[in-house]
Amino acid sequence: MTVLVLTCEEDLTADIVVSTLQDLGVPLVRLDPADLPGKVALSAEYAGDDFDGYLKAGERMVSLGSLRSVWVRRPGTPGARAPEQSAWITAESEQALYGMLSCTPARWMNHPVASVQARNKPWQLRLAHRSGFLVPPTLITTFPAVARQFAAAHQDLVVKSVSGKHPGDPPLVLPTTRISPDADFSGVAAGPTLLQRHVHKEADIRLTCVGEQLFAARKKADPEEVDSRFTQHGTWEPAEVPDSVEQAVSRYMTTAGLAYGAFDFAEDPDGAWWFLECNQGGQFGFVQLETDQPIARAIATWLAVESVT
Numbered sequence: 001m002t003v004l005v006l007t008c009e010e011d012l013t014a015d016i017v018v019s020t021l022q023d024l025g026v027p028l029v030r031l032d033p034a035d036l037p038g039k040v041a042l043s044a045e046y047a048g049d050d051f052d053g054y055l056k057a058g059e060r061m062v063s064l065g066s067l068r069s070v071w072v073r074r075p076g077t078p079g080a081r082a083p084e085q086s087a088w089i090t091a092e093s094e095q096a097l098y099g100m101l102s103c104t105p106a107r108w109m110n111h112p113v114a115s116v117q118a119r120n121k122p123w124q125l126r127l128a129h130r131s132g133f134l135v136p137p138t139l140i141t142t143f144p145a146v147a148r149q150f151a152a153a154h155q156d157l158v159v160k161s162v163s164g165k166h167p168g169d170p171p172l173v174l175p176t177t178r179i180s181p182d183a184d185f186s187g188v189a190a191g192p193t194l195l196q197r198h199v200h201k202e203a204d205i206r207l208t209c210v211g212e213q214l215f216a217a218r219k220k221a222d223p224e225e226v227d228s229r230f231t232q233h234g235t236w237e238p239a240e241v242p243d244s245v246e247q248a249v250s251r252y253m254t255t256a257g258l259a260y261g262a263f264d265f266a267e268d269p270d271g272a273w274w275f276l277e278c279n280q281g282g283q284f285g286f287v288q289l290e291t292d293q294p295i296a297r298a299i300a301t302w303l304a305v306e307s308v309t
Contacts (some may be wrong), residue, residue, distance in 0.1 A: 007073035034076025
């Protein structure tokens with residue numbers, strides 16, 4: 001049984017897991033959907049009561065029926081490297097690839113359908129609250145008057161991207177930024193704006209969930225930065241997960257249908273963890289490097305388990 005890894009060519013984080021799978025003696029095929037059609041080829045046939053076929057990546061070929069798991073890491077857009085790119089070839093390649101893989105009994109980390117929903121920030125916040133996390137008051141609006149009312153009620157605010165993407169991902173340039181309650185909010189009419197009550201924090205928390213395993217790391221907050229997760233200030237250290245957070249993570253992951261999630265929290269002076277977001281494909285390499293937590297091995301072990309049909 002084979003593990004299928006869907007990611008781009010230059011993915012150092014994936015390299016760590018692939019190396020661990022190889023150490024475990026688990027067969028694997030790694031490919032980038034951006035190479036379909038071209039370096040990646042596929043074929044599948046529905047006959048009788050089953051849908052079977054195979055994928056070919058370079059000189060490697062794997063049958064759909066032999067897949068034990070699929071790890072969707074950082075895949076390129078299907079058709080992105082086709083000789084003649086078009087929206088049509090992208091749509092056809094995407095439907096063919098993920099449609100075929102969804103017909104297999106393989107386990108997913110994470111299934112594309114679950115991932116699309118999990119990236120939705122309003123949905124995240126609602127699920128986080130229902131799962132039992134502490135969630136800061138949040139507003140998403142294009143009404144300047146509503147933004148002013150929210151600012152008057154909460155005073156200390158931050159503004160951030162609704163999409164939740166890292167500001168380093170071009171062409172996005174909006175980091176999490178502190179904003180004054182008497183700011184000019186007329187600009188929110190130009191596009192959806194996310195305002196959130198600022199959490200005065202002692203530390204940033206990154207909790208990586210792999211299946212049922214939790215790996216939490218804590219970094220003392222930089223007083224000069226609103227979001228010190230992406231600064232060089234301080235180092236990450238292993239952290240104990242409060243029972244209430246552990247239970248909330250379990251409820252969140254089950255409802256979201258995720259096998260992997262990277263949660264970000266703000267720890268306040270009282271030690272409470274406030275939910276900020278859950279990235280269904282978040283990085284873990286930097287945490288493993290600084291804390292020696294065996295996250296890559298946990299992922300590899302999860303992927304290595306054969307599906308039960």
